[in-house]
Amino acid sequence: xxxxxxxxxxxxxxxxxxxxxxxxxxxxxxxxxxxxxxxxxxxxxxxxxxxxxxxxxxxxxxxxxxxxxxxxxxxxxxxxxxxxxxxxxxxxxxxxxxxxxxxxxxxxxxxxxxxxxxxxxxxxxxxxxxxxxxxxxxxxxxxxxxxxxxxxxxxxxxxxxxxxxxxxxxxxxxxxxxxxxxxxxxxxxxxxxxxxxxxxxxxxxxxxxxxxxxxxxxxxxxxxxxxxxxxxxxxxxxxxxxxxxxxxxxxxxxxxxxxxxxxxxxxxxxxxxxxxxxxxxxxxxxxxxxxxxxxxxxxxxxxxxxxxxxxxxxxxxxxxxxxxxxxxxxxxxxxxxxxxxxxxxxxxxxxxxxxxxxxxxxxxxxxxxxxxxxxxxxxxxxxxxxxxxxxxxxxxxxxxxxxxxxxxxxxxxxxxxxxxxxxxxxxxxxxxxxxxxxxxxxxxxxxxxxxxxxxxxxxxxxxxxxxxxxxxxxxxxxxxxxxxxxxxxxxxxxxxxxxxxxxxxxxxxxxxxxxxxxxxxxxxxxxxxxxxxxxxxxxxxxxxxxxxxxxxxxxxxxxxxxxxxxxxxxxxxxxxxxxxxxxxxxxxxxxxxxxxxxxxxxxxxxxxxxxxxxxxxxxxxxxxxxxxxxxxxxxxxxxxxxxxxxxxxxxxxxxxxxxxxxxxxxxxxxxxxxxxxxxxxxxxxxxxxxxxxxxxxxxxxxxxxxxxxxxxxxxxxxxxxxxxxxxxxxxxxxxxxxxxxxxxxxxxxxxxxxxxxxxxxxxxxxxxxxxxxxxxxxxxxxxxxxxxxxxxxxxxxxx
Numbered sequence: 150x151x152x153x154x155x156x157x158x159x160x161x162x163x164x165x166x167x168x169x170x171x172x173x174x175x176x177x178x179x180x181x182x183x184x185x186x187x188x189x190x191x192x193x194x195x196x197x198x199x200x201x202x203x204x205x206x207x208x209x210x211x212x213x214x215x216x217x218x219x220x221x222x223x224x225x226x227x228x229x230x231x232x233x234x235x236x237x238x239x240x241x242x243x244x245x246x247x248x249x250x251x252x253x254x255x256x257x258x259x260x261x262x263x264x265x266x267x268x269x270x271x272x273x274x275x276x277x278x279x280x281x282x283x284x285x286x287x288x289x290x291x292x293x294x295x296x297x298x299x300x301x302x303x304x305x306x307x308x309x310x311x312x313x314x315x316x317x318x319x320x321x322x323x324x325x326x327x328x329x330x331x332x333x334x335x336x337x338x339x340x341x342x343x344x345x346x347x348x349x350x351x352x353x354x355x356x357x358x359x360x361x362x363x364x365x366x367x368x369x370x371x372x373x374x375x376x377x378x379x380x381x382x383x384x385x386x387x388x389x390x391x392x393x394x395x396x397x398x399x400x401x402x403x404x405x406x407x408x409x410x411x412x413x414x415x416x417x418x419x420x421x422x423x424x425x426x427x428x429x430x431x432x433x434x435x436x437x438x439x440x441x442x443x444x445x446x447x448x449x450x451x452x453x454x455x456x457x458x459x460x461x462x463x464x465x466x467x468x469x470x471x472x473x474x475x476x477x478x479x480x481x482x483x484x485x486x487x488x489x490x491x492x493x494x495x496x497x498x499x500x501x502x503x504x505x506x507x508x509x510x511x512x513x514x515x516x517x518x519x520x521x522x523x524x525x526x527x528x529x530x531x532x533x534x535x536x537x538x539x540x541x542x543x544x545x546x547x548x549x550x551x552x553x554x555x556x557x558x559x560x561x562x563x564x565x566x567x568x569x570x571x572x573x574x575x576x577x578x579x580x581x582x583x584x585x586x587x588x589x590x591x592x593x594x595x596x597x598x599x600x601x602x603x604x605x606x607x608x609x610x611x612x613x614x615x616x617x618x619x620x621x622x623x624x625x626x627x628x629x630x631x632x633x634x635x636x637x638x639x640x641x642x643x644x645x646x647x648x649x650x651x652x653x654x655x656x657x658x659x660x661x662x663x664x665x666x667x668x669x670x671x672x673x674x675x676x677x678x679x680x681x682x683x684x685x686x687x688x689x690x691x692x693x694x695x696x697x698x699x700x701x702x703x704x705x706x707x708x709x710x711x712x713x714x715x716x717x718x719x720x721x722x723x724x725x726x727x728x729x730x731x732x733x734x735x736x737x738x739x740x741x742x743x744x745x746x747x748x749x750x751x752x753x754x755x756x757x758x759x760x761x762x763x764x765x766x767x768x769x770x771x772x773x774x775x776x777x778x779x780x781x782x783x784x785x786x787x788x789x790x791x792x793x794x795x796x797x798x799x800x801x802x803x804x805x806x807x808x809x810x811x812x813x814x815x816x817x818x819x820x821x822x823x824x825x826x827x828x829x830x831x832x833x834x835x836x837x838x839x840x841x842x843x844x845x846x847x848x849x850x851x852x853x854x855x856x857x858x859x860x861x862x863x864x865x866x867x868x869x870x871x872x873x874x875x876x877x878x879x880x881x882x883x884x885x886x887x888x889x890x891x892x893x894x895x896x897x898x899x900x901x902x903x904x905x906x907x908x909x910x911x912x913x914x915x916x917x918x919x920x921x922x923x924x925x926x927x928x929x930x931x932x933x934x935x936x937x938x939x940x941x942x943x944x945x946x947x948x
Contacts, residue, residue: 152463155259160247162193166849167842169195171467172259172266173493173852174286177201177477178293179410180492183257183266186284186298187231187246195325195849198224199492200412201475202485203363204499204554205356207333211563212572218561219553221488221499222336223323225352227365227408229316230300232282234274234309235393241312245272245280253279261470264290264446265439279305280396289438291445293479294415294428298406299435304396310377315369315390315406317342317352325495326850328565337363342383347430350381350388353422359554362413364422366429373402405435416482449473452901453515457864457891464836465864468857475854476512481522484529486552490851497851500551500559501526503586504855506772507811511862513597513873514895520594521603527587528607530556531614538618545617548587550580568743569750576645576653579638581622584615585664589772592671596873599898605683609675613691616672616701619665623704631709637661639720641765643745643755643808647722657721660768662708663781667773669705670784673698706784716797717766717789729758729804740845742808761805763812766797770819774872774881798823810838810856818859818867821883829887835860864891869905869912873897877925877932882912882945900924900937915940 157168165184172183181198188194199221206219231244243249253271260267268284281303289295302311319342322334340354351366369390378393396402409428411421418424432438453473457465475491486501487508505523512520527548533556534546541547549558560578565571591611595604623632636654638645639661646653676684676698688694710717713724734741741747745755745762764771769778775791782789789797798819807813817831834843838856842848866872868888870881878897884907892906902917903924916924918938926933926941933941 152466153260153262155261155463155467157257158255160252160255162248165193166195168257170493170849170852171471171840172257173471173474173491174264174266174288174296175474175492176288176290176293177473177475177479178483179288179296180474181228181286181288181296182493183259183286184228185246185268186228186286186300187244188248190321190324193248195494196226196228196321197325197494198227198410199499200224200363200410200414201480201483201488201492202414202554203356203361203412204359205336205361206358207336209332211332216562218332218498219500219559220323220336221492221495221553222356222361223321223325223495224363224410225337225354225365226318226321227296227367227410228286228298229318229387230298230313230404230406232300232302232311232313234278234280234311236276242275244314245282261466262446262450263439263443264288264470264474265442274309278307278309280309280311281305285435285439287439287442288474289442289445290449290477291441292428292432293477294409294411294425295432295438296408296410297432297435297438298408300404300406301401302394302396302404303401304398307398309396310393311396311402312391312393313404315367315392315404317350317365317367317388317408318386319352319354320386323495328567329495329498340386342386342388344381344383344388345426345430347426348381349426349429350383350390351422351426352388362421363410364412364420364425365408365410366422366425367406367408368429368432370405370407370434371402372405373400407432407435407438414484449477452894452896454894454904455861455864455891456893457888461833461836461888462891464840465860467840468836468860471852472508472511472854472858472861476508476516476519476523478516478519481516481518483522484526485523486526487523487854489854491854494849494851496847497551498553498559500553502551503580503583504858505590506586507814507855507862508858509590509594511858511865513594514865514897517594517598517600517896520590520598521600524591524594524603524611525607527590528611531611533557535614538621543618544621545619546584546611546614547581547618548584548615550578550583566746566749568746571749573749574653576638577642579636579645579654580640580642581618581637582640582658582661582664584618585661585668588612588615588668588671589664593873597897599876604675605679609679609683609687610691612668612672612675613687613693616669617691617693617697619668620697620701620704623665623708626709629709631707632704633657633709633721634662634665639765640763640768641719641761643760643762643806644720646756648726648754648757655720657709657711659710659717659719659766662710663769663785664772666705666708666785667781669701673701673705706786708785710782710785710787712787714800715793716800717793719761719765719801723759726759727757729760731760731803741806742844744806744808759804761801763805763807763809764815764819765801767801767815767819770794770798770822771815774870774879775822795823802827807834810835810844810853811859813838814856814859814863818863821863821867821885825883825885829885832860832863832885832887835863864888865893865895869907871905874927877927879927880912880914880943881929882907882943884945897924910945911942912945913940913942 184196376392487505538547551559591608639658813834820828923936
């Protein structure tokens with residue numbers, strides 16, 4: 150079915166890396182890019198396999214100083230399988246690939262329903278014979294340690310002798326991102342290969358610094374012909390099966406490669422090598438593995454049902470496919486966070502930023518156990534966050550902007566501008582709003598799932614410690630009569646200092662201050678609402694007294710939010726910055742998404758201008774419903790009514806370059822409620838950001854997971870106004886004319902398969918039959934209680 154497939158016809162070397170990343174297969178534990186099995190890393194191809202949470206540190210010399218970076222490690226390549234024809238006189242031809250011989254036919258089909266990648270290619274040999282190749286690949290969704298590749302060779306006119314080489318290749322490096330060239334890239338050491346008595350080849354190694362042991366084992370099985378020769382030999386960096394077969398016309402030969410992968414981070418194993426060899430030798434054959442793999446995917450699709458007609462729906466399904474391959478139910482048992490670029494490439498070094506802010510809202514209503522696992526990753530790193538706060542002279546928890554294995558700050562001190570070739574200071578570690586994102590994620594998960602046990606234990610500890618950090622960071626400006634938060638960087642990221650200031654950071658970023666006020670309010674609500682015994686225990690352990698709680702109360706109502714020209718200021722004195730000649734820069738450069746790099750290359754600085762990379766102030770409209778946002782400002786002593794907010798939206802819409810894929814998503818979300826005629830343009834950009842690589846080369850380095858999950862949530866919550874609050878589901882639909890019909894199901898507080906369907910101006914919600922409590926549904930004009938087995942239809946007003 151076309152709506153379930155993603156297809157490429159013809160071979161295009163210039164597009165190969167983009168195709169490889171969009172054809173990645175994974176299962177939440179591991180993922181492998183969709184590179185051709187015979188390819189090697191180079192300008193055209195990049196085979197890559199990654200395991201969630203498998204990081205390593207390396208030191209490098211950069212701009213005259215030594216730096217240390219932590220990377221998600223590119224693991225040994227399990228895919229290599231290449232073939233070449235042998236002539237009658239024994240002459241050996243070149244290894245066949247689209248790069249060495251123009252194929253007669255070339256086609257790749259990603260089947261999202263089945264979770265498989267099929268590749269068909271045909272070659273004409275020197276003797277005029279035609280060799281057809283069909284390959285089917287899977288990374289098993291049922292057993293996360295297994296992967297398989299089936300290759301079917303056919304001869305159409307006469308018999309062809311073919312030499313096949315199947316290998317495990319440990320000669321790999323981290324070279325997916327060009328701007329990281331010159332930095333440490335060899336993360337693996339201690340490579341050893343060997344064979345077992347069962348005809349299994351194996352490879353083992355470890356990461357250089359983090360000392361994670363890695364093992365792969367592979368079996369290569371042939372059916373349809375008896376191999377003329379068969380060799381299984383270990384090498385220094387590669388373990389290789391080599392065999393020669395005769396392919397007769399009308400008698401396809403099938404070569405199956407079954408691979409197992411384990412690391413020392415895995416649960417319930419002793420030695421990774423022993424576990425990998427045992428798993429590979431006891432795995433079923435390819436048809437058995439494919440059947441169980443497809444059954445596992447069928448179960449996932451039932452839980453994540455999303456049906457949107459037309460091409461937008463097909464792209465949304467691709468986004469959902471990649472979200473589930475990065476964060477599946479297997480992820481719930483792993484100690485990992487949300488990698489901003491998925492398990493699809495090496496951009497951002499595989500680090501965890503704030504992207505769970507865009508990912509968890511979708512998972513909360515489908516796979517809450519995964520959300521809980523991802524939040525537990527944050528809780529395990531709470532002591533490190535508290536240590537980081539102490540080291541800067543503050544209290545509470547200061548989560549890092551970039552996190553990896555152990556929760557320390559992994560944001561690099563320097564970053565490269567590829568336009569100028571300059572290494573520049575990186576101050577993005579001052580994006581302390583990541584703390585509010587963690588607290589928001591905890592609150593939203595507990596609201597959607599009803600998981601009070603998590604809220605009262607791990608969740609409470611994180612929220613209270615984050616509130617303590619904001620209470621410590623805010624200082625009273627007696628002249629202003631308000632508390633201020635200074636020296637931070639907001640979501641915009643372009644602005645990291647005032648013009649010509651030697652001190653990095655900005656004062657009173659509106660998004661940071663308003664979300665800090667929200668965190669303080671939620672922390673107070675939580676502290677007062679905890680069961681008495683738990684409240685006493687927790688406050689004693691955190692040494693949190695009434696005086697500190699009273700300070701939080703005061704700060705939460707007196708944080709300063711700057712305004713100028715009748716709009717919310719992005720930060721204090723933002724309105725004093727110069728206006729940029731947007732037309733001139735668009736005419737000169739056309740693509741100005743990375744305006745910061747353009748200006749720096751010109752010897753200028755984006756810090757001088759009212760120009761944002763992405764939504765900053767407008768992020769408030771993404772996180773909070775209109776009435777919530779108005780109430781937040783009202784509690785702070787400000788009036789932000791519909792007029793002020795619309796004026797603010799228009800102001801920043803004209804001053805944003807959209808240098809992040811998240812920007813179009815947030816603008817589409819906000820405009821759906823304030824300026825509907827302009828919303829679809831941004832929604833479409835968000836949908837196409839990766840499939841069309843609109844950032845100009847960033848997608849081949851890894852998909853943008855936050856943007857992909859955010860588009861799913863745009864349908865789920867953005868266009869329906871769905872939110873979970875005070876034990877009820879709230880609905881306030883704002884559908885777009887370009888997406889007039891859709892349906893999806895969700896999981897809400899024990900109810901599996903609650904369905905929502907929008908069609909012809911009506912929104913229908915149905916609760917499946919069960920023995921759970923009724924759902925309270927809060928609509929714009931009334932409240933409805935839906936018992937299991939009941940449904941309700943809402944006629945939408947014309948907007």
